[in-house]
Amino acid sequence: MDLLAPPLAKPCSFRHGVHPQENKQFTNREPLERMPFVDTYFLPLSQHIGAPARALVGPGDRVVRGQKIAEPGSYVSTAHHAPVTGTVESIELRPHPNGKLMESIVIRSDPFSDQRLPEKAPLVLGDKDALIKQVQQAGIVGLGGAAFPSHVKLSVPEGKRAEFLIINGCECEPYLTCDHRLMLEQPAGVIRGLQIIMEQLDVGRGYVGVEMNKADAIYKLEALAKPHENIVIVPLAVKYPQGAEKMLIEAVLKREVPEGKLPIDIEVVSYNVGSAVAIAQLVDHGTPLIERIVTVTGPAVSKPRNLLVPIGTPVLSVLEHCGLQVSRLRQLIMGGPMMGMAQKDLDAPILKGTSGLLALDSLQVAEREEMPCIRCGRCLDACPMFLNPSRLAMMARAEWAEELEAHHLMNCFECGACSFVCPSFIPLAQLMRLGKTVVRQHKQKEASA
Amino acid sequence: MTNTPPRLTISTSPFVLEGASTPDLMGKVIYALLPVLLAAAWFFGVAALLLVATACLGAMATEWFFATKRQGLGSLTDGSALLTGLLLGLTLPPGLPLWMAFLGGFIAIALGKLIWGGLGNNMFNPALLGRAFLQAAFPEAMTKLWLVPRFGPEQSFFDFTGFFHVPDSLLAMPLMRASADGFSGATPLGLAKFDGQITEISRVFLGNISGSLGETSALLLLVCGAWLAWKRVLNWRGPLATLLSVLVFGSLLHLIAPESCPPPGFMLLSGGLLFGAVFMVTDPVTTPITSTGLWIFGFGLGLLVVVIRVYGGLQECVMFAILFMNGLTPLINRITQPRQFGG
Numbered sequence: 001m002d003l004l005a006p007p008l009a010k011p012c013s014f015r016h017g018v019h020p021q022e023n024k025q026f027t028n029r030e031p032l033e034r035m036p037f038v039d040t041y042f043l044p045l046s047q048h049i050g051a052p053a054r055a056l057v058g059p060g061d062r063v064v065r066g067q068k069i070a071e072p073g074s075y076v077s078t079a080h081h082a083p084v085t086g087t088v089e090s091i092e093l094r095p096h097p098n099g100k101l102m103e104s105i106v107i108r109s110d111p112f113s114d115q116r117l118p119e120k121a122p123l124v125l126g127d128k129d130a131l132i133k134q135v136q137q138a139g140i141v142g143l144g145g146a147a148f149p150s151h152v153k154l155s156v157p158e159g160k161r162a163e164f165l166i167i168n169g170c171e172c173e174p175y176l177t178c179d180h181r182l183m184l185e186q187p188a189g190v191i192r193g194l195q196i197i198m199e200q201l202d203v204g205r206g207y208v209g210v211e212m213n214k215a216d217a218i219y220k221l222e223a224l225a226k227p228h229e230n231i232v233i234v235p236l237a238v239k240y241p242q243g244a245e246k247m248l249i250e251a252v253l254k255r256e257v258p259e260g261k262l263p264i265d266i267e268v269v270s271y272n273v274g275s276a277v278a279i280a281q282l283v284d285h286g287t288p289l290i291e292r293i294v295t296v297t298g299p300a301v302s303k304p305r306n307l308l309v310p311i312g313t314p315v316l317s318v319l320e321h322c323g324l325q326v327s328r329l330r331q332l333i334m335g336g337p338m339m340g341m342a343q344k345d346l347d348a349p350i351l352k353g354t355s356g357l358l359a360l361d362s363l364q365v366a367e368r369e370e371m372p373c374i375r376c377g378r379c380l381d382a383c384p385m386f387l388n389p390s391r392l393a394m395m396a397r398a399e400w401a402e403e404l405e406a407h408h409l410m411n412c413f414e415c416g417a418c419s420f421v422c423p424s425f426i427p428l429a430q431l432m433r434l435g436k437t438v439v440r441q442h443k444q445k446e447a448s449a
Numbered sequence: 450m451t452n453t454p455p456r457l458t459i460s461t462s463p464f465v466l467e468g469a470s471t472p473d474l475m476g477k478v479i480y481a482l483l484p485v486l487l488a489a490a491w492f493f494g495v496a497a498l499l500l501v502a503t504a505c506l507g508a509m510a511t512e513w514f515f516a517t518k519r520q521g522l523g524s525l526t527d528g529s530a531l532l533t534g535l536l537l538g539l540t541l542p543p544g545l546p547l548w549m550a551f552l553g554g555f556i557a558i559a560l561g562k563l564i565w566g567g568l569g570n571n572m573f574n575p576a577l578l579g580r581a582f583l584q585a586a587f588p589e590a591m592t593k594l595w596l597v598p599r600f601g602p603e604q605s606f607f608d609f610t611g612f613f614h615v616p617d618s619l620l621a622m623p624l625m626r627a628s629a630d631g632f633s634g635a636t637p638l639g640l641a642k643f644d645g646q647i648t649e650i651s652r653v654f655l656g657n658i659s660g661s662l663g664e665t666s667a668l669l670l671l672v673c674g675a676w677l678a679w680k681r682v683l684n685w686r687g688p689l690a691t692l693l694s695v696l697v698f699g700s701l702l703h704l705i706a707p708e709s710c711p712p713p714g715f716m717l718l719s720g721g722l723l724f725g726a727v728f729m730v731t732d733p734v735t736t737p738i739t740s741t742g743l744w745i746f747g748f749g750l751g752l753l754v755v756v757i758r759v760y761g762g763l764q765e766c767v768m769f770a771i772l773f774m775n776g777l778t779p780l781i782n783r784i785t786q787p788r789q790f791g792g
Binding site: 018020021099174246250256257258259261329330331332333335337338339340341342343344346358360363364365366368371372373374375376377380381383384385386387388390407408411414416419420421423424425427429430433 | 456457458459460461462463464465466467469470471472473474527567568569570684733734737738739740786787788789790791792
């Protein structure tokens with residue numbers, strides 16, 4: 001970090017939220033490295049919300065790295081590409097990080113291939129519909145974790161308009177540093193992606209929101225943004241969940257997304273930094289989304305680092321490359337420790353939305369015994385959506401669907417801040433999920449009645 | 450390639466915790482009460498320790514008797530019974546017979562907490578409920594047995610004389626009347642109300658006065674409260690609202706009718722107000738869950754305290770004021786639900 005640089009502006013933020021221990025120091029100085037190619041890759045046809053993709057290849061087909069191997073199944077769906085040159089072995093049910101068995105394309109890599117990506121001409125900008133189609137065909141999705149198909153947000157729905165574009169570089173999850181390293185090592189890509197999307201959406205102002213614990217990235221981005229009047233780098237307070245879309249919009253623009261509405265309803269569109277860079281690479285080099293940055297960290301790996309991993313690489317290979325100590329591993333989390341998903345199978349592959357692998361050697365939460373609620377109100381002060389988790393948890397246990405809905409449970413996006421602060425170790429976030437299921441089932445029952 | 454380690458655990462997010470647990474919080478409050486207890490012992494001699502220990506014993510024995518069946522030591526380990534006993538003991542007059550303190554501990558846990566469904570479900574502050582029971586059952590013992598501190602106004606604070614003296618009333622046999630011996634004295638609030646005599650503020654502040662065990666030293670209570678607030682164990686809004694409210698209403702009444710209302714500074718520091726504000730208004734179970742609710746709670750409590758003190762017949766009224774506000778808490782919670790984001 002440049003000590004002579006001028007002090008940053010006062011950081012913006014949202015109200016409420018929590019301060020988990022950051023634990024980013026293990027990997028935030030590890031430059032991006034490329035994960036070596038492995039034997040076998042598993043590409044689930046369904047990697048995100050929306051319809052699964054349709055396979056274009058069959059067993060025995062030879063595929064080249066970057067070749068399209070699956071077609072989008074519907075509008076809210078994206079294509080998939082071969083992460084490696086090799087042969088399609090089969091299309092079969094394989095373990096998926098969501099815990100189920102899912103239809104996946106199994107590719108055996110060719111050990112004699114040079115694995116070079118075929119060169120493609122840069123795209124010609126101008127035709128907006130063409131870009132939307134190309135982004136979908138390139139398989140680009142939100143790389144922050146939810147993996148929402150990016151092309152869907154590249155057009156503004158009829159009757160609405162976009163005024164502001166926010167690039168999300170918060171990375172508020174503890175441990176994760178993949179977005180930090182990306183902004184630090186490819187700041188030009190971030191700004192380029194921002195400009196492409198701004199032009200596509202006819203947006204007047206673009207922002208990049210970055211938490212203050214990534215000051216080095218903020219300086220680099222600011223230097224690049226200086227010539228552009230309509231691009232602002234916004235330093236944000238280090239607070240969880242700063243990277244949640246609604247919180248980010250509140251922090252940057254002081255606007256609240258109304259209940260049940262989307263950011264576009266208040267003229268905002270947001271993208272993760274990774275997605276912005278992916279779009280820039282597609283436009284400038286024709287590269288489809290075949291690899292992503294994954295932070296591999298945690299006490300059970302001896303060489304924590306930020307890896308550029310081909311999508312479809314089995315989790316075990318990635319962990320072993322980072323010095324996994326199998327005997328110490330007690331819990332493996334895909335994503336960050338606040339919203340990630342515990343894994344049961346090390347054969348599951350890295351997906352487009354996998355931002356991190358966290359190998360823990362102890363259980364902080366799972367072994368805690370729940371105690372009675374003492375109504376201390378800490379969950380109310382933590383909830384960024386201003387809900388009353390203690391009360392909602394009680395209603396969820398009682399399965400009061402109508403009450404739950406009346407108390408705005410559906411606003412909850414399961415950030416886990418309530419569980420994090422609860423001194424009685426009540427699994428509040430889990431009960432919120434249960435409550436949502438109760439509400440959905442109740443609605444289905446009403447609709448069918 | 451399926452060499453999955455067999456111990457991989459599946460659970461749902463989040464996977465990290467802030468760390469403070471309910472027993473930790475109880476423990477911190479208990480630590481904060483220790484200086485108050487030591488001061489009480491220094492002022493009133495070994496009698497204070499005996500009394501508080503008996504109240505704790507009563508509370509913990511009751512918790513153990515009724516609540517252990519479920520699992521081992523069960524709810525005894527969460528520290529809440531010890532805390533209730535400590536709080537109860539410190540609100541008792543120093544000359545109270547020990548058997549009454551034990552009974553108070555029993556009532557506090559049995560009727561104040563367990564009968565409602567245990568920790569977190571009670572509507573009224575258990576310690577205060579126990580004290581209210583004692584006040585109703587033994588009005589004479591609860592209002593007459595105020596001991597005079599060991600030190601006269603001119604005496605040094607570092608004097609051991611009489612530390613081990615145990616007043617006869619303390620050892621009264623169960624169900625027998627306890628009589629006050631020569632040590633009995635009136636509390637500053639009683640003096641102000643019935644004799645029109647205002648005790649020096651400095652004495653009230655340091656604690657060298659008659660009164661319940663824990664309420665005598667305003668200085669210590671403020672320091673302990675500040676420590677708890679700094680450690681984020683208590684929500685500072687409740688105590689602050691209470692004290693501000695007493696200050697405002699006390700000043701108003703003092704300006705209107707100086708003869709019936711003592712000066713606001715005296716109002717703030719005397720009686721059980723500070724003890725209640727620091728250790729009772731901050732009981733999370735029986736006070737509002739929302740921050741706005743805590744402001745309302747404190748505001749109402751302060752108003753009640755001033756009104757009862759000035760117009761009521763009871764001098765030691767903080768207990769009833771808090772119990773009354775405890776009863777209002779569900780309603781306060783209902784009207785102060787947070788406005789949800791984007792709504």
